[in-house]
Amino acid sequence: MNRMELLKYDIIIIGSGIAGFKAAIHASQASKDLKIAVISKLHAMRSHSVSAEGGVSAVLYGKERNDSYDLHAYDTIKGSDYLADQDSVEILVKNAPQEIAFFDHIGVPWNRDEKGIVMQRPFGGMTIPRTVFAADETGFFMMRALYDETKSLGNVDIFHEHFVTTLLMKNKEFAGAYAINLADGSEKIFEAKACIIATGGFARIYGFTTTAHSSTGDGTALAYNAGASLKDMEFVQFHPTGLVPNGILITEAARGEGGYLRNAKGRRFMEDYAKAKMELAPRDIISRAIITEIEKGNGIKHGESDMEHVQLDLTHLDPKKLDERLPMVKDIAMKTIGVDPGKEPLPVRPAAHFTMGGINSDNEGRVLDGAEKAMRGLWAAGEAGCVSVHGANRLGSNSLSECAVWGRIAGEEAAKYAKTQRFADEKILSQLISDEEGRLKSILEKSGDVNPYELKEQLNRVMDTYFYVYRSTGKMKKGIAQLAKIKKQFYSVRVEDKGRIYNTNFRDVLELGNMICLADIVAQCAANRKESRGAHAMLEYTKRDDKKWLKHTIAFKSGDSTQLSYSQVRITRWKPQERKY
Amino acid sequence: MKSEHASNYIFLLYGSIAGIPLLMILYVIFRLIGNGAAAFAAEALLVPAFFVFGILSFIEIFGHEESVPAASLLLKAEGAQYHEGTDSGKSVYLNVKKFNPAKGQFERFSYKVKITRFTSVLDALLTAKAKHDNTLSIRYSCRMGTCGSCGMVVNGKPVLACQTNALDSSKDGAVEIGPMQAHPLLKDLATNFDEFFEEHKSVDSTLYRRNRNEKYKARKVFDMDREEMEKFLPYSYCIMCGLCQDACPVSNSNGNFLGPQALAQVYRYHADKRDQKGTERLEAVDSLSGAWGCEFAGACSKACPKGVDPASAIQLLKSEIMKAKMAGKFKEGA
Numbered sequence: 001m002n003r004m005e006l007l008k009y010d011i012i013i014i015g016s017g018i019a020g021f022k023a024a025i026h027a028s029q030a031s032k033d034l035k036i037a038v039i040s041k042l043h044a045m046r047s048h049s050v051s052a053e054g055g056v057s058a059v060l061y062g063k064e065r066n067d068s069y070d071l072h073a074y075d076t077i078k079g080s081d082y083l084a085d086q087d088s089v090e091i092l093v094k095n096a097p098q099e100i101a102f103f104d105h106i107g108v109p110w111n112r113d114e115k116g117i118v119m120q121r122p123f124g125g126m127t128i129p130r131t132v133f134a135a136d137e138t139g140f141f142m143m144r145a146l147y148d149e150t151k152s153l154g155n156v157d158i159f160h161e162h163f164v165t166t167l168l169m170k171n172k173e174f175a176g177a178y179a180i181n182l183a184d185g186s187e188k189i190f191e192a193k194a195c196i197i198a199t200g201g202f203a204r205i206y207g208f209t210t211t212a213h214s215s216t217g218d219g220t221a222l223a224y225n226a227g228a229s230l231k232d233m234e235f236v237q238f239h240p241t242g243l244v245p246n247g248i249l250i251t252e253a254a255r256g257e258g259g260y261l262r263n264a265k266g267r268r269f270m271e272d273y274a275k276a277k278m279e280l281a282p283r284d285i286i287s288r289a290i291i292t293e294i295e296k297g298n299g300i301k302h303g304e305s306d307m308e309h310v311q312l313d314l315t316h317l318d319p320k321k322l323d324e325r326l327p328m329v330k331d332i333a334m335k336t337i338g339v340d341p342g343k344e345p346l347p348v349r350p351a352a353h354f355t356m357g358g359i360n361s362d363n364e365g366r367v368l369d370g371a372e373k374a375m376r377g378l379w380a381a382g383e384a385g386c387v388s389v390h391g392a393n394r395l396g397s398n399s400l401s402e403c404a405v406w407g408r409i410a411g412e413e414a415a416k417y418a419k420t421q422r423f424a425d426e427k428i429l430s431q432l433i434s435d436e437e438g439r440l441k442s443i444l445e446k447s448g449d450v451n452p453y454e455l456k457e458q459l460n461r462v463m464d465t466y467f468y469v470y471r472s473t474g475k476m477k478k479g480i481a482q483l484a485k486i487k488k489q490f491y492s493v494r495v496e497d498k499g500r501i502y503n504t505n506f507r508d509v510l511e512l513g514n515m516i517c518l519a520d521i522v523a524q525c526a527a528n529r530k531e532s533r534g535a536h537a538m539l540e541y542t543k544r545d546d547k548k549w550l551k552h553t554i555a556f557k558s559g560d561s562t563q564l565s566y567s568q569v570r571i572t573r574w575k576p577q578e579r580k581y
Numbered sequence: 582m583k584s585e586h587a588s589n590y591i592f593l594l595y596g597s598i599a600g601i602p603l604l605m606i607l608y609v610i611f612r613l614i615g616n617g618a619a620a621f622a623a624e625a626l627l628v629p630a631f632f633v634f635g636i637l638s639f640i641e642i643f644g645h646e647e648s649v650p651a652a653s654l655l656l657k658a659e660g661a662q663y664h665e666g667t668d669s670g671k672s673v674y675l676n677v678k679k680f681n682p683a684k685g686q687f688e689r690f691s692y693k694v695k696i697t698r699f700t701s702v703l704d705a706l707l708t709a710k711a712k713h714d715n716t717l718s719i720r721y722s723c724r725m726g727t728c729g730s731c732g733m734v735v736n737g738k739p740v741l742a743c744q745t746n747a748l749d750s751s752k753d754g755a756v757e758i759g760p761m762q763a764h765p766l767l768k769d770l771a772t773n774f775d776e777f778f779e780e781h782k783s784v785d786s787t788l789y790r791r792n793r794n795e796k797y798k799a800r801k802v803f804d805m806d807r808e809e810m811e812k813f814l815p816y817s818y819c820i821m822c823g824l825c826q827d828a829c830p831v832s833n834s835n836g837n838f839l840g841p842q843a844l845a846q847v848y849r850y851h852a853d854k855r856d857q858k859g860t861e862r863l864e865a866v867d868s869l870s871g872a873w874g875c876e877f878a879g880a881c882s883k884a885c886p887k888g889v890d891p892a893s894a895i896q897l898l899k900s901e902i903m904k905a906k907m908a909g910k911f912k913e914g915a
Contacts, residue, residue: 029797043720043774045821046728097800103803107788108852109814116806140727141817145788150847152787160778183767214725245699248725304670304697332725335744337699453711497716501682502768504718 003186004433009037009157010418012177012192013165013411014219016018017049018139018400019382020198022407023414027196028153030415036156037190039179040216041163041507042383045147048200048212049403052139053328055131055249055500056400057214058096065120067128069093074574076398079125079282080391081534081544082576083232083552083569088363088387090572091404092398099404101131106143109134111325121325121361122256123396125581129256131397136251139400162188163507164218165440167195167226167378168432172369174226174377175424178436182507185500189433193421194414196378197223197359197367198407201383203236206352207460208307210242210249211337219384221514223359224521228375229368229556231386233357233518234526235535238469239392240286241312242351245305246336250312250348252396254329254341255279257321260313261286262345263298267308274462277581284393284535285581288352291469294349302347311345350469356394356535357525358386360554365410370556372567377417379410389568392534444506448451448492452509455493459486459512461518467526472539476527483520490516501550521562525553528564546576606809608720670697673751675709678759679717690714691755696747702756703731703742706770718769729820733770734759735818739827741886761827776821780839784866786846789858803855816849816894818887825881825891837870841881841891844872848894853899860905863898867911872898 011027013020016038024038038044059067072093077084100118104110110118111133123131134141150156163183168176168189176191202217203209224230240261241250255261261279263269273289274281281289290310293299299308314322314329319342322330326341332344333339359380360368365387367378380386382403389402466479490513497505531545532538551566641904672900675692692709703721710717721731724743735750736757750756764772790796825841826832832840847866850856875895882892905911 011862025797029793042722042728043730043778043821046722046730048728050727050820051723051725089686098798101799101802102797105788105790105796105799105855107817107850109810109817110802112805112807112810114807116804118802135816137727140820144817144819151782153787160774183773212728214722245697246704246724328727335746336701337727377875451711451715453715457711460665483613494715496714497718499683499768502718502771504771505715 004189005186006189006191007037008423008511009190009192010034011194011196012037012039012190013196013198014039014166014177014222015047015198015382015384016042016044016158017047017198017200018142018146018403019384019407019410020047020152020196021143022404023196023198023381023411024150024156025146025153026408026411027415028156030412031419032155034155034415034418037159037192038150038156039159039162039164039177039190041159041161041182041218043142044158047143048215050140050143051210051212051249052142052400053136053154053249054123054253054256055133055138055397056096056100056142056404057123057126057130057395057397058132058401059093059098060097060100060118060120060129060132064255065128067130071127072096072130075126076389076395077391077574078577078579079395080389081392081393082546082550082574083235083391083533084389085570086572086574087570088389089240091363092389092401095405095408096401099401099408102404103142103145106149108141111135121253122280124252124255124277124280124286124394126397131241131253131256133253134322136253136326142400145345159188162574163510164222165510166436167222168429169226169435170428172227172375173178174375175432176429178433180440182496182502182504185503187437189429191423191426191429193418193423194379196365196379196410196412197384198381198383199384200514201355201358202518203352203355205459205522206236206463206465207457208242208247209352210239210247211353216511216515217355217384217518218511218514219380220358221517223367223378223380224517224557225518226378227369227557228378229360229372229554230521231357231360231372231552231554232388232525233522233555234394234529234553235356235392236352236467236522237283237354237356237535238287238350239353240283240290240350241348242353243332243337244302244307244309244347244349247338247351248332249351249353249436250329250332250346252283252324254312254314254326257325258317260316261290262311262313263293264300265298269293274581281581282393282395283353284537287469288537290350298477300347307349309347309349312348313345314341315343315345319457329383349456352463354394354399355383355390356386356388356390357522358384361385361387364413365406365522366413370554370558370563370565372554377421379414381406392536443509444495444498446492446494448494450489450492450494452493452495452505452512455486455489456512456515459483459516459519462486465521467523470537470539471526473527476523480523480527483523485517487516487520521555524562524564529535529553544579550576633908646797650862670695670700671748672696672754673705673747675705676757677706677709677717677770679762680766682766682768698746698748700747701743701757702735702745702747702750705747705756706742706758718767718771720771726818727820729822732761732822732824734761734827739824739884741822741824744886761823763827763829763832764823772823772824776823777826777840777842780843781821781846784839784843785858785862786843786850788850788853788856791857805854809854812854813849813852816845816852816889819846819849819889820887822886824884824886825889828880828884830880831874831876835870835874838874839866841872841895844875844898845889845891845894848898849899850903860910861889863902863905864911866898867902867906872902875899
């Protein structure tokens with residue numbers, strides 16, 4: 001029965017998306033003597049970063065194209081509805097360009113023009129074309145290059161399909177992680193000096209979402225339970241163009257390349273909401289516009305799903321452009337709904353896409369606790385973390401640059417730290433390990449009667465209904481009450497599969513536990529913020545309220561409940577202004 | 582490389598096939614030399630030998646796919662939790678060939694699920710998992726044809742389940758679903774990719790630069806025009822789903838063959854002008870288990886969900902190997 005294996009690594013990285021692999025590469029490069037493990041709950045090359053389509057933002061040509069770091073920073077801060085920390089944004093924009101070169105050197109085929117110059121395309125909320133891309137499979141190309149690179153490194157081991165169930169903490173210091181190997185159900189203890197959490201976002205708490213099934217926020221929940229604080233969890237980005245009925249992402253690049261949004265009357269309704277930027281306004285603004293149109297009766301009802309939607313019209317685009325720059329849009333639409341976007345408009349509506357909130361982390365990527373003090377041995381990077389550069393609303397293509405930049409920073413910082421540290425005392429670990437073993441056993445062997453998949457559907461329905469694009473105090477109150485019921489029901493969840501080999505049923509239950517934990521925090525943070533800012537739009541409080549609410553929400557665990565506090569936004573050179581597009 | 586579920590008892594079957602005539606000969610010999618006790622022992626052993634032969638040949642012939650009668654499981658699968666939806670969808674049966682790791686054999690299950698014209702085979706399977714059989718193991722993630730998780734065999738063809746429409750796939754109201762065959766089986770529809778990843782790793786499929794520090798701290802992109810990019814771009818769409826390997830007749834019969842995925846990736850990096858590995862990578866696959874193992878059946882290219890065309894990559898690889906050989910660039914070939 002006991003097939004537990006004890007492994008020692010200087011640094012473990014949980015998650016194998018762009019941020020995770022970047023961290024591994026730079027930690028590995030920092031010192032050949034460091035032993036590094038990348039632990040992925042999937043086959044490591046299959047993380048959700050592969051689904052990033054449109055591109056990655058960076059100032060490449062500066063003066064030649066009238067671009068500058070300041071302009072990129074300004075766009076990002078304005079896009080964030082002034083909730084981003086401005087010193088962090090400056091780190092992002094200054095470091096993004098070298099990441100484009102990095103990825104070129106490991107094999108990413110950036111689209112180039114006839115002269116061989118790397119191209120940039122327009123994206124929502126960016127003043128000028130600033131988004132570098134590899135067709136419309138940018139994330140996929142970056143991921144494949146990163147995987148191919150990482151597997152060639154002598155001091156990095158990749159653990160595919162290992163699910164981390166808890167962080168082993170000695171007081172508030174990281175000491176290791178407990179993982180289950182999905183293939184045979186055996187347990188692995190990773191004893192380590194430093195840990196980088198790069199597990200991505202948690203938009204799967206919603207039902208209608210663009211994200212992969214894997215985006216369940218496991219690392220965010222692990223950190224929360226280990227004493228870390230979470231920041232700005234109420235800000236969930238709804239991407240305006242989730243394909244109806246499956247929610248699959250139709251990239252913003254479709255509008256960047258000239259696509260129109262039309263309502264039931266065929267009118268380009270963005271004229272009424274963002275006259276200057278039209279379809280290239282930021283995502284929060286377009287998502288609200290779509291829902292407003294639908295509520296005005298200007299939506300179209302989808303036959304099979306009953307979903308109301310608007311249309312994304314690409315029929316006027318040059319077919320060559322569609323094939324060369326948006327091949328995936330065409331492929332997805334043809335294969336999943338049988339529509340050729342060159343001939344017919346696509347049915348779209350806002351879908352949960354990105355979680356701006358996440359593990360509270362500082363500019364070095366260090367994880368902060370409830371008192372906003374750095375925790376020893378813990379880093380976060382990518383969507384799992386919240387530095388924050390996206391504030392209340394992320395601009396498209398800023399997430400890949402964030403992953404690349406903070407992947408590198410966290411990798412290098414964790415390497416510096418690990419070189420000076422010793423492993424924790426094994427005796428302390430053994431108690432933590434047997435506690436976790438007991439907890440998992442009780443979940444696996446419980447004789448409950450709740451079907452976890454039905455419970456997940458309930459969770460999704462609550463989030464889709466009460467915490468969507470527009471929120472109101474009354475609706476959220478209802479939502480919170482229902483979440484409490486779901487939380488209770490989770491204690492009676494049944495794991496039907498009692499086997500050890502590739503037990504996805506058990507994994508699904510553990511993921512569901514993490515999602516319920518995070519959904520509850522999102523709900524509480526959202527209900528408490530009485531203003532409208534970025535992606536958080538309240539019916540009763542329609543305006544941004546800088547006097548009371550220009551601050552980050554900080555959520556942390558206190559006993560069995562979540563405690564909220566607030567912290568200052570770092571404003572440096574860009575004073576909050578009215579946000580118009 | 583072949584699934585090993587049969588190996589538990591196959592030696593017993595062959596043992597009994599060889600053992601029965603041997604015991605008969607021994608019986609005759611002992612009778613002839615008048616050793617009655619020994620002859621009786623041989624005769625007694627013949628009975629269980631025939632018994633083993635009978636049972637095992639029955640399993641070998643009928644047991645692989647249907648060791649448990651489908652009808653009895655059908656009843657269980659249509660348990661109380663299932664109820665019809667309100668939308669205008671249709672119902673199909675998913676006939677799933679599940680691999681049971683505890684028994685080391687396949688079992689056939691049938692699940693009735695409601696679908697619409699948009700439902701993918703993956704979505705239908707996930708409905709079956711949620712409503713009928715929580716234990717059903719499937720590997721999946723992005724559900725948009727990019728992560729490469731959900732390769733399986735649908736109606737006899739290796740495909741990505743998320744890219745395959747359930748309604749289009751149903752014949753007489755049923756879809757036949759099983760795991761890939763060229764990868765070792767794990768559980769139900771999930772197969773083991775360890776070897777596949779190892780092969781990919783072994784061929785040095787990384788963009789090689791002599792100076793790694795310069796590579797990671799680069800400030801400028803390479804000069805490269807579209808024509809130069811076109812040389813490797815078609816082969817860089819590989820999502821490592823393993824379907825090409827599953828379709829390849831050589832991979833299915835020769836466990837040593839590196840397979841179309843790994844070989845196509847050798848060519849992908851070789852054809853990239855940014856790479857500095859030279860001919861070393863080619864030399865490593867100049868063998869029958871490498872490029873020369875490919876018989877150009879083209880099944881890999883047909884199966885590839887991303888249009889990578891590994892078959893053509895391997896032929897280009899062969900010609901690059903020949904060129905390098907003739908130029909005297911290989912150590913032993915020089």
